[in-house]
Amino acid sequence: MEILSWTVFAIAVPAVIFAGISKGGFGSGVAFASASILALVLEPRLALGLMLPLLMLIDVSSLPSYWKLWDWPAARALLIGAVPGTLIGAVFFAVADADLIRLLIGLVAVGFVLWQLARSLGLIKLGTRRVGPLGGAVAGVGLGFTSFISHAGGPVAAVYLLGQGLSKTAYQATTVLVFWAVNLMKVGIYGGMGVFTRETLLLGLGLAPFALIGTWLGIKAHHRVSERLFFGITYVALTLTGSKLIWDALT
Numbered sequence: 266m267e268i269l270s271w272t273v274f275a276i277a278v279p280a281v282i283f284a285g286i287s288k289g290g291f292g293s294g295v296a297f298a299s300a301s302i303l304a305l306v307l308e309p310r311l312a313l314g315l316m317l318p319l320l321m322l323i324d325v326s327s328l329p330s331y332w333k334l335w336d337w338p339a340a341r342a343l344l345i346g347a348v349p350g351t352l353i354g355a356v357f358f359a360v361a362d363a364d365l366i367r368l369l370i371g372l373v374a375v376g377f378v379l380w381q382l383a384r385s386l387g388l389i390k391l392g393t394r395r396v397g398p399l400g401g402a403v404a405g406v407g408l409g410f411t412s413f414i415s416h417a418g419g420p421v422a423a424v425y426l427l428g429q430g431l432s433k434t435a436y437q438a439t440t441v442l443v444f445w446a447v448n449l450m451k452v453g454i455y456g457g458m459g460v461f462t463r464e465t466l467l468l469g470l471g472l473a474p475f476a477l478i479g480t481w482l483g484i485k486a487h488h489r490v491s492e493r494l495f496f497g498i499t500y501v502a503l504t505l506t507g508s509k510l511i512w513d514a515l516t
Contacts, residue, residue, distance in 0.1 A: 272306065273468070276303065281475045283299055285479020286482050287299075288320065288441070289326075289481070289487070290484055290485070297420075298311055301415075302318045305317065306499060309366040310366065311460075311464075314460040315465040319472055322444040323476050326476075326480045329437030330484050335439040335441070336429065338398070340443050341398075342447055343443050345398075345408065346405020350406035350409020350456070351409035351512065366415075371508065371513065373420075374406050374504075375503070412447050412451065418447060433487075437487065490503075
């Protein structure tokens with residue numbers, strides 16, 4: 266599908282607003298759903314290239330609201346691992362074809378929903394034992410890898426951070442800081458690999474106001490909106506889009 270079309274724009278607007286709400290108020294864990302949605306109508310690399318500058322804009326606009334409220338030891342552990350994880354993701358990204366990337370994005374989306382279902386059923390328990398810096402670095406490797414290939418580092422970060430006993434605001438602030446730094450690492454590599462195009466940058470410019478609107482809504486919703494409602498809607502969307510991407514990749 267042509268990237269500069271009203272159809273893509275109509276799908277991208279709610280996806281970008283959703284990413285802003287997620288990153289601005291709900292810990293970034295499901296912001297990758299926006300890339301999953303766009304990958305339904307765009308070649309995966311174009312979808313990722315379109316979203317990265319917008320995610321960076323969201324990071325910058327939300328960072329002041331959580332300035333120095335983060336847990337630095339937890340953020341440092343994740344960032345130490347994120348550097349090699351990002352490089353591994355870049356190597357994979359360079360050799361993988363579109364269907365393989367589409368399949369991986371779909372598997373991450375569906376796998377995240379299954380992981381959350383297992384948590385709700387008590388099959389997986391987090392927060393009962395504090396994980397040390399080494400565990401954080403290992404999680405950081407997974408964060409860097411999944412973030413590079415699908416903007417889906419949030420769930421990996423959540424596995425580690427939810428075991429640190431952080432407050433809701435400290436958790437949110439830590440994710441904002443970590444992904445601001447990780448996205449800065451990614452942008453240079455994406456640029457060198459030709460992921461950004463004139464069309465993605467032009468469309469991203471048109472979508473920038475919606476990213477800011479979503480961020481503002483997310484910051485406001487952080488203390489006012491039920492997380493259960495927000496994530497419930499998100500899990501349905503992730504299941505549908507992830508399943509469609511897997512089907513498309515395999516067929």
